[in-house]
Amino acid sequence: MSKDLSKVRNIGISAHIDSGKTTLTERILFYTDRIHAIHEVRGKDGVGAKMDSMELEKERGITIQSAATYCNWKGTEINIIDTPGHVDFTVEVERALRVLDGAVLVLCSVGGVQSQSITVNRQMTRYNVPRIAFINKCDRTGANPMKVTEQLQEKLELNAHMLQMPIGLENDLEGVVDLVTMKAIYYDGDNGEVIREDDIPAAMQAEADEKREALLEEVSMFSEELMEAVLEGGDIDQQLIWDAIRKGTLSLDFTPVLMGSAYKNKGVQTLLDAVERYLPCPTDVTNLALDLKEDEKEFAVTNDPEDPLVALAFKLEDGRYGQLTYIRTYQGTLTKGDTVFNSRTGKKVKIGRLCRMHSDEMEEIDSCGSGDIVALFGIDCASGDTFCSEDISCSMTSMHIPEPVISLAIIPVDNKAQVNMSKALNRFTKEDPTFRSYVDKETNETIISGMGELHLEVYTERMKREYKAEVEVGAPQVAYREAISQRAEFNYTHKKQTGGSGQFGRVAGFMEPMEEGEYEFVDNIVGGVIPREFISSCDKGFKKAVAKGSLIGAPITGVRCTINDGAFHAVDSSDVAFQLASVGAFKEGYMKAKPQILEPIMKVAVEGPTEFQGAIMGSINQRRGMIIGSMEEGLYSVIEAEVPLSEMFGYSTVLRSLTQGKAEFTMEFANFKPVPKSVGEELIKAFQEEKKNS
Structure with a gap:
């Protein structure tokens, strides 16, 4: 029996550092009966929040890896990914948003829209992810949800409007007023599990009426029926308002704002209602794939469980179960024992074990269908690979991977550490596309590169703990670049006679700075002065020269090389000769172009x-x-x-x-x-x- 996809939500929880994402996820799991006791991120009990399963996460009180789980709320299945807030782990947010249909943007009611909130919002916009804003920590001194909503409008340029008003703030936070149902909602019981609806406090009635009117005016833009009902006056059907808010949210033209305090167990259940009510199900979202059999022509995946399988591997993790590959299925059904096709490598892969993840726990399942987020066990693949049925060959569009900006030299203390360090680096570079490692040819040192000091610090710490690889860390190195600042011409002849056939090639043209991009090659050769087969050799030669500048040996960026003249020899010209001629030509022009x-x-x-x-x-x-x-x-x-x-x-x-x-x-x-x-x-x-x- 195929599952009702309208009852599935794939959501991410994203925010600036310390906005309360992990605490919020902990409460969601508690209210949906996935866990039976609440633990805090920096709790004195030493247990730590469910979604922070790594020892380092518990110690530092931060999220380092995104963690997946799922739960059920009033008959709707919700797959959740809790993502890190530190910009150093931005790829975790990037790849989560790539496969999610909707997101909850968590904001601190005191800090408001902070630097990482802006980055996360930009990532959501990049992948067209509809979002709900949840203003957390309304119990803190200085809480001001009204100000945060204004910041959402001004700083993030979102059409954000409050669907709720807080009843009391700071220490007096009691509950919220729902501006759609016009009821006061209180969260009673030891852990806020008992929801009580009541009349709006008399002192707040006038303000609630005013805010509801402004809200209806805004959301009626998304529904003609609602607009007519508003103009006619009288009672308005709640469902009409909910449908209009959903329509505006899905089109990314409206952002509902909810509020509460996850730590004080207030506002979480109403947020879950909003996730189910306003965020998209898999069929509401258009996901594109490229048909590799037909010149990478784009087509929309169908979400139909009967169609051929299309699934994307978006995250790899090497845990206590071996390599886990997190996948999101977009169409078709995947069953244990199936053989699928990796469209990047062209290899067939047999699915041995299929499981659903609950943070670091694994639950075996027999099959999964469209819209599911599951993990495969023991599959050799890379992050971003597409798995499909053998009768189709397609690839999902890839995710944005930022370039590393900082490097460190790491030196193992002994041979055992060297072996363990190699194992750790193999795993980490496979798991995290923003983490790179290579051996410097000149110094023979192992260099690791990443997104920031914290990023590299966490990986060196993990080497010591998880792999017993004791390493010494060298001074941080900055990823400098070299660039030219003006146009310069070159005319270089490469000649070498070694007895028998020699080497000959002449390359002439000019180089000039370009604002965007790293390197561009322009072929303006006419009359066959350089034969066609050697044009690509010139391009290869320039690429080699661009890899290392002569000022400080850093890669050269923002340079366009144009060739417009040259010469060849019928016997002595070859691919190597023209590559060397291009390297020489580049070096000749480079210093004239005032490099910086x-x-x-x-x-x-x-x-x-x-x-x-x-x-x-x-x-x-x-x-x-x-x-x-x-x-x-x-x-x-x-x-x-x-x-x-x-x-x-x-x-x-x-x-x-x-x-x-x-x-x-x-x-x-x-x-x-x-x-x-x-x-x-x-x-x-x-x-x-x-x-x-x-």
Whole structure:
């Protein structure tokens, strides 16, 4: 019997650090009877929240890996992925949103829209994910859901409107007023499990009427029936309002705002009602795949369980059960024992075990259908692979993977650590596309690259704990780039005579800077002065030259190489000759094009008490930072700046001592900019010194 897909929701819970995502997920699992006791993220009982299963997560009180679970709410099956808030683990959010149909954007009622809220919202928009906003922590001092809703409209440019009003705030938070049903909702019992509806408190009635009128005016834009009912006056059917809100949410033109306090067990059940009522089911979302048999022509997957299978592997995890591959099925049915086809490798894969994940626990199942998020056991594949039936060959559109911005050298202390380190690196690079590792040819050191200091710190810690690989960590290295600043011409002849046939190739043209993209090759050869078969050799040669600049040996970016003349020899010209001629031509033109060093600039947001605002700004200015803006929100201020990554190492320690541990900062990659002349000279000097020594 096929399942009713209108009763399935695939949702992600995303937010800025410390907004209460994991606490909210813990309450959702409790109210849906998936767990029978509530544990806190930093609880004194040492158990920790269900979704933070890794030892490091329990210790630090942060989410590092996204964790999947599922539950049932009033007959609707909800698959949930709890994602990290730190920008260093942004790929976890990226790949979760790629396979989810809807999301809950959690906001702190005091902090409001913070830097990572903006990043997460941008990721939701990239994948067209409809969202509900949940303003959490309404029990905290300084809570102001009204202000947070205004920030959603101004900072995130969302058409966000409150569906609820809080009854009391801070320590007096009692419940919420539902502006659709016009009832007061209270959460009674030891853990808020008893929901009690009552009349709206008399003191709030006028404000509730006013807010409901504004809400109806807004959502009636999505329903003609509702608009007519509003114009006629009198009682309005609740279902009409719910349908209009759903329509606006699915089209991404409206964002419902709910509120409560997950920690104080208030507002969670009404959020679950909203998930079921407003967020899309698998059939409400159009997912595209590329037909590999027909020139990658796009087609929409059907969600039909009878159609050929299409499933996407979006996350790999090497846990206590071996390699787990998380997949989302888009159409067809997958049964234990089936043989499926990996469209990237072209290999057949037999499905031995199929299971549903509940954080770190595994529940065996026999089959899964369209819209399910499940895990396969013991399958060799990569993140982003598409599995399909043998009679179709298709690939789901891939996800956005940001480039690493920071590197560290890691040195194993002995041979045993070397072996264990290799195992760990193999696993981590397979699991996390933003984590890279390679061996530096010159120094023979193992270099790991990632999204930030915390990202690499977590992986080195995991090497020690999970693999017993004791490693020493070298100084952080910044991913510099080189770029040209003006147009320059080249005309280079490569000639080599070694007895017998030699090597000959002449390449002429020019290079110029380009604003977007890393490298482009333009072929303007006419009259066959360079034969067709050697044009690709020229491109290969330029690519080799671009891989390593001559200022500090960093990759060259933003360069367009155009060839418009050349010469060849009937006997001595070859693929190798033209590759070498292009390398020589590039080197000849490069120094004429006034090359410069570019450094990664980070967008930094520092939040702390207003009394430390001057000290924070001073610390940013000392780091060659440029302050973009600052906002004061009561006793707290937020300072946004752009700072070179090379100046941000160790900033967390400095910030703690400056602000008595009361401030925190987040940073994410913004762009590359030229380094100041003095810094550039130092980098070149250090590079030449290193070259001489090696």
